[in-house]
Amino acid sequence: DAGVTQSPTHLIKTRGQHVTLRCSPISGHKSVSWYQQVLGQGPQFIFQYYEKEERGRGNFPDRFSARQFPNYSSELNVNALLLGDSALYLCASSSDPSQSYGYTFGSGTRLTVV
Amino acid sequence: SQKIEQNSEALNIQEGKTATLTCNYTNYSPAYLQWYRQDPGRGPVFLLLIRENEKEKRKERLKVTFDTTLKQSLFHITASQPADSATYLCALDPTSGTYKYIFGTGTRLKVLA
Numbered sequence: 172d173a174g175v176t177q178s179p180t181h182l183i184k185t186r187g188q189h190v191t192l193r194c195s196p197i198s199g200h201k202s203v204s205w206y207q208q209v210l211g212q213g214p215q216f217i218f219q220y221y222e223k224e225e226r227g228r229g230n231f232p233d234r235f236s237a238r239q240f241p242n243y244s245s246e247l248n249v250n251a252l253l254l255g256d257s258a259l260y261l262c263a264s265s266s267d268p269s270q271s272y273g274y275t276f277g278s279g280t281r282l283t284v285v
Numbered sequence: 286s287q288k289i290e291q292n293s294e295a296l297n298i299q300e301g302k303t304a305t306l307t308c309n310y311t312n313y314s315p316a317y318l319q320w321y322r323q324d325p326g327r328g329p330v331f332l333l334l335i336r337e338n339e340k341e342k343r344k345e346r347l348k349v350t351f352d353t354t355l356k357q358s359l360f361h362i363t364a365s366q367p368a369d370s371a372t373y374l375c376a377l378d379p380t381s382g383t384y385k386y387i388f389g390t391g392t393r394l395k396v397l398a
Contacts, residue, residue, distance in 0.1 A: 175328075204386070213374050213388030214329065227385045261328050273319055274386075276328030 173197070175264050175277035183283045184252050192247040192280045196264030202226075203245040204274065205237055206261040214261055220245055252284045288312070291375060291389040298365055299397055306360040306392045308375035313387070315377035318351055318358050323372045323391065332373075333360075365396045 176195045184190050196203050202221045206214035216229040220239035234250045243264075249256055259281050263274035289310045298304050308318070317336045321329035335342045335351040335358065342349045348361040362369050372391040379387055 206388075211390070213376075213390045216385045216387070219385070229385060259326075263328075273331035273334055274321075274329075275331065276321075278326075278328050281326075 175262055175275050177260075177262050177277035177280050179280060180278065181281045181283075183285060185285055186252055186254060188252050189248065189250050190252060190282060192249075192260050192262075192282070194245045194247070194262030194264075194277060196243050196245070196262075197275055200264035200266050200275070201243050202265040202267065203239055203243065204263045204265070205245070205247045206263065206276075207231075208259040208261055208279070210258075217247065249282075254284050257282060257284045289375065289377060289387050289389045291373075292392045293390060295393040295395060297395045297397060300366060302365055304362040304365050304369070304394055304396070306373050306375075306394065308358040308360070308389055310356050310377060313356075313377060313379050314353075315379065318349075318375060318377045319386075320347075320349055320358075320360050321374045321376060321388075323374055329374055329388075362394075365394075367396045367398050370395045 178193045204219040205217040207217055208214045217231050218237040219227040223239045237247045239245045259279040261276050261279045263276045265274050291308050317334055319334045320332045322332055323329040333342055333344055333349045335349045337353050346363045350359045372393045374388050374391040376386050376388045
């Protein structure tokens with residue numbers, strides 16, 4: 172079985188642009204969460220979706236938005252990119268929305284804003 | 286304020302020794318706590334989960350303890366190997382049902398051959 176897949180793996184954008192990151196969860200997993208990891212820090216929670224509904228939102232500005240599709244894949248959108256948005260964006264899937272069985276993470280999308 | 290702290294400095298140990306990593310938290314009452322391994326440029330990999338009513342959990346050479354009174358979890362790797370070199374992250378749910386997992390900054394472990 173394929174793990175959590177994220178695309179693209181790397182991305183370079185200019186300040187002010189928009190970006191869309193994509194995630195396909197493990198087959199059968201209905202919960203998808205997005206995290207931002209800045210170099211040297213732990214992942215920071217952005218969003219969680221379960222059955223296409225937003226179940227949690229972290230302390231990120233409205234420039235960040237996400238959605239989950241009927242096949243449980245997900246997109247993270249970031250508008251008006253800032254230099255500080257440069258980070259590794261991680262998608263994690265779980266069969267249990269409370270994640271009491273642990274996340275399975277993808278390898279991430281490395282976003283560089285110049 | 287709410288915090289989750291791990292040893293910020295790298296931990297270097299000799300092969301074969303036991304590595305012990307610490308995760309301390311304040312102002313949270315987590316129902317469970319998780320440990321992950323992260324290699325450079327990769328996503329974290331789930332290792333172990335321990336619930337608030339469990340004192341200790343083991344998986345092969347890994348052992349996790351959870352002391353809700355001290356608000357601390359210890360992560361042990363026995364008979365450490367160079368392949369265990371990585372960053373180890375602890376994560377907790379701040380309050381059951383919020384779905385907002387909080388991660389520590391991680392401790393970088395280097396096992397020397």
